[in-house]
Amino acid sequence: MPSTTAAQSRRQNPGSQSALRHRNQQRIVACLLNGPSTQAELARQTGLSTATVSNIVKTMVDGGLAATEPTTSSGRRALNVRLTGKGTVAVGVDFGRRHLRVVVASLGHRVLAEESVGLPLGHRAQEGIETAVALVDRLLAQSGLPRSAAVGAGVGIPGPIDRRTGTVAQGAILPEWVGINILQRLEDALKMPVFVDNDANLGALAEVTWGPHGRTDNLLFLKIGSGVGAGLIINGSPFYGNVGITGELGHATIHEHGLVCRCGNRGCLETVASTTTMLELLSRGEDPPRNAEDIVRNALAGDSATLRVVDDAGAAVGRALGNVANLINPEVIVVGGPLADLGDLLLDPIRRGLIRHAVPVVGESTRLTMSSLGDRAEALGATALVFQHTGIRAT
Amino acid sequence: MPSTTAAQSRRQNPGSQSALRHRNQQRIVACLLNGPSTQAELARQTGLSTATVSNIVKTMVDGGLAATEPTTSSGRRALNVRLTGKGTVAVGVDFGRRHLRVVVASLGHRVLAEESVGLPLGHRAQEGIETAVALVDRLLAQSGLPRSAAVGAGVGIPGPIDRRTGTVAQGAILPEWVGINILQRLEDALKMPVFVDNDANLGALAEVTWGPHGRTDNLLFLKIGSGVGAGLIINGSPFYGNVGITGELGHATIHEHGLVCRCGNRGCLETVASTTTMLELLSRGEDPPRNAEDIVRNALAGDSATLRVVDDAGAAVGRALGNVANLINPEVIVVGGPLADLGDLLLDPIRRGLIRHAVPVVGESTRLTMSSLGDRAEALGATALVFQHTGIRAT
Numbered sequence: 001m002p003s004t005t006a007a008q009s010r011r012q013n014p015g016s017q018s019a020l021r022h023r024n025q026q027r028i029v030a031c032l033l034n035g036p037s038t039q040a041e042l043a044r045q046t047g048l049s050t051a052t053v054s055n056i057v058k059t060m061v062d063g064g065l066a067a068t069e070p071t072t073s074s075g076r077r078a079l080n081v082r083l084t085g086k087g088t089v090a091v092g093v094d095f096g097r098r099h100l101r102v103v104v105a106s107l108g109h110r111v112l113a114e115e116s117v118g119l120p121l122g123h124r125a126q127e128g129i130e131t132a133v134a135l136v137d138r139l140l141a142q143s144g145l146p147r148s149a150a151v152g153a154g155v156g157i158p159g160p161i162d163r164r165t166g167t168v169a170q171g172a173i174l175p176e177w178v179g180i181n182i183l184q185r186l187e188d189a190l191k192m193p194v195f196v197d198n199d200a201n202l203g204a205l206a207e208v209t210w211g212p213h214g215r216t217d218n219l220l221f222l223k224i225g226s227g228v229g230a231g232l233i234i235n236g237s238p239f240y241g242n243v244g245i246t247g248e249l250g251h252a253t254i255h256e257h258g259l260v261c262r263c264g265n266r267g268c269l270e271t272v273a274s275t276t277t278m279l280e281l282l283s284r285g286e287d288p289p290r291n292a293e294d295i296v297r298n299a300l301a302g303d304s305a306t307l308r309v310v311d312d313a314g315a316a317v318g319r320a321l322g323n324v325a326n327l328i329n330p331e332v333i334v335v336g337g338p339l340a341d342l343g344d345l346l347l348d349p350i351r352r353g354l355i356r357h358a359v360p361v362v363g364e365s366t367r368l369t370m371s372s373l374g375d376r377a378e379a380l381g382a383t384a385l386v387f388q389h390t391g392i393r394a395t
Numbered sequence: 396m397p398s399t400t401a402a403q404s405r406r407q408n409p410g411s412q413s414a415l416r417h418r419n420q421q422r423i424v425a426c427l428l429n430g431p432s433t434q435a436e437l438a439r440q441t442g443l444s445t446a447t448v449s450n451i452v453k454t455m456v457d458g459g460l461a462a463t464e465p466t467t468s469s470g471r472r473a474l475n476v477r478l479t480g481k482g483t484v485a486v487g488v489d490f491g492r493r494h495l496r497v498v499v500a501s502l503g504h505r506v507l508a509e510e511s512v513g514l515p516l517g518h519r520a521q522e523g524i525e526t527a528v529a530l531v532d533r534l535l536a537q538s539g540l541p542r543s544a545a546v547g548a549g550v551g552i553p554g555p556i557d558r559r560t561g562t563v564a565q566g567a568i569l570p571e572w573v574g575i576n577i578l579q580r581l582e583d584a585l586k587m588p589v590f591v592d593n594d595a596n597l598g599a600l601a602e603v604t605w606g607p608h609g610r611t612d613n614l615l616f617l618k619i620g621s622g623v624g625a626g627l628i629i630n631g632s633p634f635y636g637n638v639g640i641t642g643e644l645g646h647a648t649i650h651e652h653g654l655v656c657r658c659g660n661r662g663c664l665e666t667v668a669s670t671t672t673m674l675e676l677l678s679r680g681e682d683p684p685r686n687a688e689d690i691v692r693n694a695l696a697g698d699s700a701t702l703r704v705v706d707d708a709g710a711a712v713g714r715a716l717g718n719v720a721n722l723i724n725p726e727v728i729v730v731g732g733p734l735a736d737l738g739d740l741l742l743d744p745i746r747r748g749l750i751r752h753a754v755p756v757v758g759e760s761t762r763l764t765m766s767s768l769g770d771r772a773e774a775l776g777a778t779a780l781v782f783q784h785t786g787i788r789a790t
Contacts, residue, residue, distance in 0.1 A: 241724025243760050248721035326643035329636025361564050
């Protein structure tokens, strides 16, 4: 089911003339991506009035996004409109627990500007939003583009999004963000259409757009980080289910009477396999690791406690994935997140768990691989989300 | 992804002229369902040659499936073709471990004939197929229809179907059927296009076609019987994943070191919640139940051991469903199979388990209900499969 987040936002903010105008401009841009067109033809294709088309084209020409030249159509004088190539970038924003990454990308999958900055742990949503807006403006400026050059911004949040309300639902890695209508807040601040999604969903989308899995119909992207979450590509598109909360694999029950999880249940996969848990388990040793990078370094250096913790986490992840594979039988499972550099040290126990818990023909036929997009996956997926929602497809 | 089983069958059996002819006839039928049409128009719409169209129309008229009358088209004489309403039935066959049900249904969801017969436990596939063919012929005859009146037969098998080969994969409730190319065997015997699917998948399809869930985009049908299996409707269509084996919820791990399952793993949901397991657990009591009907009767009569076994099975099913809901967030979960008459005695513990193991917003928003189609769900779904594959949609 196509997401209706943007449509919901329109409903919630019916008075936003600038958003409406931007949306109409996108429809015109989408038409022009097929080649130059007359204003009359644009009106016919978009269903907009000729006055609206003429108005928007004028603004686009003034902003350098489009150019016009006289022509004749059916023997009458007309104005031919073409894109200058400036108005077809998308902004991707990836919010983490302590970082923020922004990407400005053109149609055709070229990154024009990109930067990642730190965020204080436990920051409030408003703080994160302000930092994001400043960074978006800076990167657009670096690329020599005005804000209006962006068709929209995709935003990844490390938590479930309730698509009925557009708010961050309980269970987010950022508890300070729960209940915030992130969509509305960002749209007000960025003054462009905003599309919000869960970070793991964007990772999945990135794998089939920016990554090597473009021909894969059914893919699961598993992000192992401070939390554990998955994004689903089903029949070639991100899958959102009923209320928008899918891929909550971090809360699959692994031990019925295990540790209490932040979601309120017990023994969830996250209580066994997140980097948070791994750091806690390793905190009793000498010179304990402080972050995921330390875990990777120590494991690659052969530290036995780290190797054991990684192996146990992988086996638990594999068990959960075995049940997932039995249910939806994906072609590919891609593992991403800050532990990706562990390579086979993490993939091997995951594969073992998967084979052990999936029915044989499913286990054997499911491809398991590490993400090649690293920590850029979510922000890149966020730009793909914009192109997807605005009907502008990369070629 | 649309299933390609029928197409695969065509490839495996390229010389089957009668199947090809039947397929062409279906395309013509599909056109005529929109209303009468000239032969020239039928040729244009189907891409078939006018000679082929004329040939097939003649056979249809001879068989009483279509009628023709002279007309004029663009001032030229032409032949108008209309359906007599006879050529649009589908056959549904549901194979169980010890039963076989056949339904003959018309487009528009009317059952013309239906019968269920017993099959010996441990019967060979050939035996089941022969019984099915005889019953299909008998029911068609009862309805006053020749075999050629059927656009095809849908067939449900209680086991996973590997769509790459069209064979029953390991893990089937009918071990004697494993490795059999059921599609080919049935097509040879019935001499009509055959579409094979897992029984739980057909149950899911029945819920959104014959059942009350026609407007549901994402639904899971859980069949609790001798085995436990699920069928998925995703974005309005049956979902088959990569190799066709989805919804294998019976093999979700519930107890890491539980009983050994027929799939080779341990502690699968089936080892806790199938009627087979329930009957085994209750075999130690006085006057032990012999089948699912006995379990239902004893539970409704208030037998405490039966109630406890049902409750424990329900809780385990609910736990597995909690993980499923976290992953794909369906709107509705429908429980079917021979225990459906237990009603809330079974639904309550399932709901408890679901709420307990799903993330809160998912657990609260997932509707859980008993199937209203009873033991007819799979056979009805099988007829829907035929109409779906032949592009003929019920109105």
